[in-house]
Amino acid sequence: MAHLNRLTSIRSLSRASQISSIRSSWSRAISSPTSRAYSAASGANEAKASSHSVKLFTALGAAAAGAVFWSQMPANKQAECEAPSKKEEKKVNKTAEADQKRKLEGLTKDSPMRLRMEAYNKRLQAEITAAIEKLDGEGKFKVDRWNRVEGGDGISMVLQDGKVFEKAGVGVSVVYGMLPPAAIAQMRARHPNIGDSKEAMPFFATGISCVMHPHNPNAPTVHFNYRYFELGSVDGGEPISWWFGGGCDLTPAILYEEDAVHFHRVIKDACDKHDPRYYKDFKKWCDEYFYIPHRGERRGIGGIFFDDLDDKSQDELFAFVQTCGNAFLDQYVPIMERRKDMPFTADDKHWQQLRRGRYVEFNLVYDRGTKFGLLTPGARIESILMTMPLTARWEYMQEPDLKAHGKLLEILRAPKDWIPL
Numbered sequence: 001m002a003h004l005n006r007l008t009s010i011r012s013l014s015r016a017s018q019i020s021s022i023r024s025s026w027s028r029a030i031s032s033p034t035s036r037a038y039s040a041a042s043g044a045n046e047a048k049a050s051s052h053s054v055k056l057f058t059a060l061g062a063a064a065a066g067a068v069f070w071s072q073m074p075a076n077k078q079a080e081c082e083a084p085s086k087k088e089e090k091k092v093n094k095t096a097e098a099d100q101k102r103k104l105e106g107l108t109k110d111s112p113m114r115l116r117m118e119a120y121n122k123r124l125q126a127e128i129t130a131a132i133e134k135l136d137g138e139g140k141f142k143v144d145r146w147n148r149v150e151g152g153d154g155i156s157m158v159l160q161d162g163k164v165f166e167k168a169g170v171g172v173s174v175v176y177g178m179l180p181p182a183a184i185a186q187m188r189a190r191h192p193n194i195g196d197s198k199e200a201m202p203f204f205a206t207g208i209s210c211v212m213h214p215h216n217p218n219a220p221t222v223h224f225n226y227r228y229f230e231l232g233s234v235d236g237g238e239p240i241s242w243w244f245g246g247g248c249d250l251t252p253a254i255l256y257e258e259d260a261v262h263f264h265r266v267i268k269d270a271c272d273k274h275d276p277r278y279y280k281d282f283k284k285w286c287d288e289y290f291y292i293p294h295r296g297e298r299r300g301i302g303g304i305f306f307d308d309l310d311d312k313s314q315d316e317l318f319a320f321v322q323t324c325g326n327a328f329l330d331q332y333v334p335i336m337e338r339r340k341d342m343p344f345t346a347d348d349k350h351w352q353q354l355r356r357g358r359y360v361e362f363n364l365v366y367d368r369g370t371k372f373g374l375l376t377p378g379a380r381i382e383s384i385l386m387t388m389p390l391t392a393r394w395e396y397m398q399e400p401d402l403k404a405h406g407k408l409l410e411i412l413r414a415p416k417d418w419i420p421l
Contacts, residue, residue: 001229002279018084019081020236021042030111033357040290044106044236049205056403060346063259063327067414069380071091072419079376084406088299092236094234095150095151095176095202095204095233095234095235096150096151096152098235099114099115099151100114102218103115104254107119112238113230113235113314114204114206114228114230114233115243115398116318117228117254117318118172118174118206119175119323120313120321120322120325121206121207121208121226122155122172122208122316123173124208124325124326124328125155125170125172125208126173127329128170128210128328128329129141129159130284131329131333132159132165132168132170132212133159135164135336135337135340136159136162136163136164136165136168137162137164137239138156138162139160139163139164139165139168139384140159140162141157141158141159141160141162141168141170142157142158142160143155143156143157143158144156144157144158144383147211148175148176150176150177151176152173152174152175152176153174153181154171154172154173154174154175154388155171155172155382156169156171157169157170158386159169159389161321161390162318163215163300164214164215164216164219164340165212165213165214165215166213166214166389166390166391166392167211167213167388167389167390168210168211168212168213169210169211169212169386169387170210171190171208171209171383171386172206172207172208173206173261174205175204175205175206175355176202176203176204176208177202177203177205178200178201178202178203179200179201179202179203179231180200180266181198181200182195183196183232184201186193187231187241190308191231191241191243191310193240194231194232194240194241195240201231201232201240201407202231202232202233202234202259202352203229203230203231203232204228204229204230204233204239205227205228205229206227206228207225207226207227207228207246208225208226208325209223209224209225209226209227209388210222210223210224210225210328210351211223211387212332212391213342213356213390214336214339216339216340216342216344217253217254217344217348217349217351218253218256218339218342218344218348218350219255219335219336219339220250220251220252220253220259220300220335220339221250221251221252221300221356221359222248222249222250222251222331222332223248223249224246224247224248224249224303224324224328225246225247225248225250225385226244226245226247226324226325227244227245227246227329228244228245228318228321229242229243229244229245230242230243230281234238235354241297241310242310242314243307243308243309243310244306244309244310244317244318244320244321245306245307245308246266246305246307246324246369247282247285247303247305247306248303248304248320248324248328248331249286249290249299249300249301249302249303249304249305250263250300250301250302250303251299251300251301251355251359252300252301253348253352253354253355253356254351254405254408255301255405255407255411255419256338256339257406258312259335259338259339260416260418262331262334262421263303263322263332263335263418264283264302264303264330264419265418265419266327266330266331267279267324267327267331268283268302269302269327270323270324270326270327271320271324274316274319274320275312275320275325278304278306278320279419279421280306280421281301281303281306281416282304282305282306283302283304283417284304285304285305286303286304286305287302287415288304290302290362291366292358292361292362292365292366292406293366294361294365295358295361295411296413297358297409298413298415299358299359299362299412300412301411301412301415301416301418302366302418304324332419343344347401347404349402351400351404353391353392353393353403354393354394354395354400356389356391356392356393357393357394359377359389359392360388360389360392364384370384370385370387
């Protein structure tokens with residue numbers, strides 16, 4: 001769920017024959033009932049395939065805007081990318097310039113949502129990296145700032161070879177671009193308020209994402225991302241359509257059920273503050289998304305996942321996303337404090353490396369943000385692959401120790417409800 005130094009936009013899907021196999025595999029990956037756009041719409045609308053909108057966010061938010069971390073974004077079709085025309089660049093710059101002026105004047109509660117979400121993402125990134133540096137005790141985040149001529153910027157922050165964390169990354173991306181008619185038409189099935197445009201339309205995407213891989217095999221890997229997308233804001237005006245997406249998930253090598261319960265309880269409490277449906281629906285969606293078909297197991301023990309969220313007002317959903325983002329440190333730091341200094345054996349470390357191999361398999365084979373980023377011209381490969389652990393292992397015909405890890409494997413094959421629903 002990569003940063004580009006130049007703007008990319010989705011081109012007409014004329015080379016369908018060359019990408020049909022990829023489309024087919026992605027469509028199968030999200031064919032389950034909960035992989036549908038989440039809203040309060042009628043049953044007919046609920047039956048439509050998910051993320052006709054998010055596929056564009058994957059392309060322009062994942063590939064063009066640092067979806068190196070945005071590992072959970074669904075996309076059931078793929079589109080190619082190319083640089084925009086000079087006319088399109090001019091349109092994008094007008095919107096970006098209008099927003100830059102607003103930021104210089106100071107944001108208020110009445111500022112456009114795109115600017116408030118951007119500001120929140122950058123503030124949350126600073127809070128999380130400061131807390132993680134304190135937890136690590138030695139490691140420091142390397143700060144990689146980037147700007148886009150066409151509008152937008154990003155900050156990739158990576159801690160590597162620390163005392164506690166082998167690798168930890170927190171990234172923020174802000175991208176302005178132009179969406180061509182072919183891509184707009186795909187989105188219309190999910191967002192009927194989008195008109196039948198014969199011309200390119202401006203879009204905006206911003207997100208914050210995080211992946212952390214600890215040294216100690218008793219301590220779990222964690223991932224989260226929260227994002228916002230809008231379409232059709234001309235010269236900084238109101239968008240035609242908008243939505244939120246995101247989620248969080250935990251990937252332990254050694255299962256401690258109290259850690260799983262804690263992680264899920266914190267995010268359930270966050271969801272319950274906004275809608276009693278959210279945790280149940282989004283937990284199921286998360287379990288289905290992180291499935292590795294060729295292994296018959298999930299990547300981890302779940303969390304929540306949601307996309308195309310536009311069933312309430314912008315302010316209500318922004319509040320929900322903030323509650324989830326603010327919950328991250330409460331979800332993860334207590335677990336790390338319990339596990340980071342625990343003794344472990346060579347066998348424990350060996351098992352961690354094998355489980356990381358599964359993590360890599362999911363990210364490279366099934367994760368839509370990573371796949372699209374690698375296929376996008378001009379992508380920043382370092383950013384796309386930042387989610388990967390420094391070390392992993394694959395062994396031929398490896399037989400796990402079922403006495404030590406059988407319970408974890410059972411849950412990876414049949415997800416468990418950690419919190420009463």
